[in-house]
Amino acid sequence: MAVVVPFEKVNASIDTMVRATKADMERVNAMIxxxxxxxxxxxxxxxxxxxxxxxKRLRPMLTLATAALSGYRGDGHIRLAAAVEFMHTATLLxxxxxxxxxxRRGKPAARMVWGNEAxxxxxxxxxxxxxKMMVEVGSLRALDILSTxxxxxxxxEVMQLAAAKNTATTEDEYLAVISGKTAELFAAACEVGPVIAERPKAEQAAARAYGMNLGIAFQLVDDALDYGGKAQKLGKNVGDDFREGKITLPVVLAFRRGPEEERAFWKRTLVEGQIAEGDLDTAIGLMTKHGALADTVERARHYGDKANDALALFPDGTMKHALMEAVAFCIARAH
Amino acid sequence: MAVVVPFEKVNASIDTMVRATKADMERVNAMIxxxxxxxxxxxxxxxxxxxxxxxKRLRPMLTLATAALSGYRGDGHIRLAAAVEFMHTATLLxxxxxxxxxxRRGKPAARMVWGNEAxxxxxxxxxxxxxKMMVEVGSLRALDILSTxxxxxxxxEVMQLAAAKNTATTEDEYLAVISGKTAELFAAACEVGPVIAERPKAEQAAARAYGMNLGIAFQLVDDALDYGGKAQKLGKNVGDDFREGKITLPVVLAFRRGPEEERAFWKRTLVEGQIAEGDLDTAIGLMTKHGALADTVERARHYGDKANDALALFPDGTMKHALMEAVAFCIARAH
Known part of the structure; x- marks a missing residue:
């Protein structure tokens, strides 16, 4: 833990974080x-x-990592990390x-096996x-963060539902959606670390900002992956968002940059749900032509940089380095 | 509030409780x-x-009533009551x-208007x-009760899902289902009253027992109403449980008391979902023949008595009387 790794060498990997949180993560898994x-x-x-x-259990790992980064000495982080993973799992279900x-994750979704009801x-x-687990930890501030x-x-998610059929969604509106549906849990998972360690407000805010920006970067790369790249290796179905008519950033950018006949294509496929053989390839072709996928990843890099900058006020060390590597890892998934 | 009403005169009405909690309930409604x-x-x-x-907002009213019964002097009961109603509404959705x-309540269900997603x-x-509202109140014990x-x-609810296709469900298994899916929220709504008033454990347990038994009685009467009675007046569809293949106490009793050919009827309709014109009338006829509806209401009366007995250690007064009237009201709905 005491080894300071020079920052010029940031691997695109979560291996350091996995190693540094291994013992705690085993307790989280037992709790789960x-x-x-x-x-x-x-x-x-x-x-x-x-x-x-x-x-990957990235979210609970972030709680363990930010608790360690904050010098936390207690047991509360185990339950909070398990609670974060349960919130995430409930959202997926x-x-x-x-x-x-x-x-889901290369397996039939639970609803296909046990039904929507279950x-x-x-x-x-x-x-x-x-x-219940959060209440057991007894930190009202952590409860406040996670219930919010x-x-x-x-x-x-409701915002996304309402935007689903609107190709005129702006980039800012889209950012509001993913800040809520994805990045908020990353932010909360990171914020509770310094909170239970009773660190100063500035460090709580910094950990939150790291999580929020990492979460946005993570979702942007996910959205780009849905139109190709290494999606299959990651257990995803290429084209899910397209078939579900989801307006993600690659669509927002391609729609704005294209002429009227291309916009008619996006409206027919995403708004009216009239998808024919070959339409997914056409969609990917249009996105590539307008640089929409590359620019989505470029935007992710921007938020990744903000995440790293937010870590500046924490002392250098393995855990800080691991958190920076996690940012690089999230973005490198796109390549 | 100081008027002591003689107990021999217990009306089957929630009017006293509505009146006694009116001012607080207006604050709850504004909070909601x-x-x-x-x-x-x-x-x-x-x-x-x-x-x-x-x-009727019976559940939040119970929180206000038990808080008042416990002499609570504060603002926390307003947020807890609103939280209880939100939990109930989320469950209904x-x-x-x-x-x-x-x-639902004589109107199209939300899912028919906005979809399952919403x-x-x-x-x-x-x-x-x-x-969030519970956290704002700041009572970890109340948080524990409501998150549990x-x-x-x-x-x-999952237990009910698993039992849905099992006509051999026993009365005890059925009681376990409704204790969870219905009575637990009544119990929690009542328990948090003395909890935030910091009353002794015995009073907290008594309020919980009142709520639990009232909740069971309430659900039993609901189950009987689903096969007739004044259901339409209450905004319910007669036969919903039958069409959904739900195994409720009237079914459990009629199934056990009937001969093999009647059991074949229950299996065809509830398990296999083969429901023909006139089957609901046949079901009601079989239940009536075996006294299954009358006995379901009789069981409800038993739990209602337990609810009233649980109140014994609280001082006499308007609020205690109102709580007893609420029990009589729940049971009288069957007639």
């Missing part, structure tokens, strides 16, 4: 397993289908119902368990 | 209105469609998606807001 337990056997079945499906998705209700159960995040995430 | 607010206009639209549709219901996500938003309730409610 015990808290999905229920005599109602369908609950652990549905929950573990998703939880054990090989997600509900999202699959909302988006009518068939696949996905909605097990999501609710996990949210309840998440709050729960409301803001749902608000962001 | 302000907390459904969002720049994302779909959120207040969906939330208020349901919230303003003329529910999600239930309508799970049950694929068309109607119902799931606005439910999540309201849950998040509920927790959130997990237990979802668990009860």
């Amino acid at each position: 397993l015990s808290r999905t337990g229920s005599e109602v056997t369908m609950i652990p079945e549905v929950a573990n289908h998703l939880i054990s499906s090989g997600g 509900h999202d699959d119902v909302v988006d009518e998705s068939d696949m 996905s909605v209700l097990v999501g609710d159960f996990l949210l309840g368990q998440a709050f 995040a729960a409301a803001v995430i749902a608000e962001g | 209105l302000s907390r459904t607010g969002s720049e994302v206009t779909m959120i207040p639209e969906v939330a208020n469609h349901l919230i303003s549709s003329g529910g 999600h239930d309508d998606v799970v049950d694929e219901s068309d109607m 119902s799931v996500l606005v439910g999540d938003f309201l849950l998040g807001q509920a927790f 309730a959130a997990a237990v409610i979802a668990e009860g």
Whole structure:
């Protein structure tokens, strides 16, 4: 932990963070397993289908990392990290119902195996368990941050629902959506670290800013990946957003930059849902022509830089370096 | 408030409770209105469609009543009552998606107007807001009670889902389902009253027991009403549970008391979902023949008595009387 790594050498990898949080993460995983337990056997079945499906657990790892960065000496970070992962899992279960998705992380979505009903209700159960764990930690400030995040995430998702059929969505409106639905949980997961360590407000705000900007970068790269790149390697279906008529940044940019006949294409496919064979290839072709995918990744890089700058007031060390590598990792997924 | 009403005269009415909590309830309603607010206009639209549709707001009223019964002098009960109503509303929004219901309180269900997506996500938003309000009150014990309730409610609903196709469900298994999905919120709503008033554990447990037994009685009467009675007057559709294949106590009793050919009828209609013209009338006929509806109401009366007995250690007075009248009211709905 005491080794200071020179900053010029920032790998695009979460390996350092994985190693540095390994012992704590094992406790988080045990906590997750015990808290999905229920005599109602369908609950652990549905929950573990998703939880054990090989997600990176980036969000709880961020809570552990920012707690360590803040010199926290206690047990609360384990429960908070598990609560963050439960909130994330509940969101995924509900999202699959909302988006009518068939696949998640390269496996059939829970709703395809157990039905929409079970996905909605097990999501609710996990949210309840998440709050129970937070209450056990006893930090009202951490509770405030995470319960606010729960409301803001749902608000962001509703905003996306309302924007789904609007190709005239602006870049700022789109940023408001992903700040809510994705980045808010990254921000909250990072903020609670210095909060339970009772560090000064400035450090809490810095950790929050790191998480918020990392979350935006993460979502932007995800949106670009949905139109190609290494999506399949990551267990995603290329073209999901296109088929669901989601207005993401690559669409926003391509729509604005293209002439009227291209806009008619976007309206037919995304707004009216009239998608024919070859339309996905056409969409990717238009995005490439207008540099929409490259520029989406460029925007991600901008938010990644902001995330790294937010870390400036923390002391150099392994954990700070690991957090910077995580930024580089999120962006490098695009290549 | 100081008038002691003789106990022999217990009306089957919630009028006394409505009057005694009127001033506080106006503050709760204002809180509810302000907390459904969002720049994302779909959120207040969906939330208020349901919230303003003329529910009795029995659950938040119980929080106000038990807080008053406990001599609470503060503001926390307003936010906790609003949080309880939000938890209830979130459950209804999600239930309508799970049950694929068309109607709710005599109006089209929110999912019929705004879609399943909006119902799931606005439910999540309201849950998040509920927790925010609880955090603002700052009582970790109240937070513990209500977050536990959130997990237990979802668990009860999943249990019901798993039992939905099992006509061999026992009365005890059925009681476990409704204790979770319905009575737990009544119990939590009542328990937080003495908790924020910092009354002794015995009074907290008594208020919880009152709520739990009232909730069971309430659900039993609801289940009986689904097969007739004054259901239409209450804005319900007779036969919803039958069409959805729900195994409720009237079914449990009729199934056990009937011969093999009747059991074949229940399996065809509820398990296989093969429902023909006239089957609902046949079901009601079988239940009547076996006294299943009358006995369901009789069971409700038993739990109502337990609810009243739980109140014994509180001082006599208007609020205690109002709580006893609420029990009589819940049971009298069946007639």
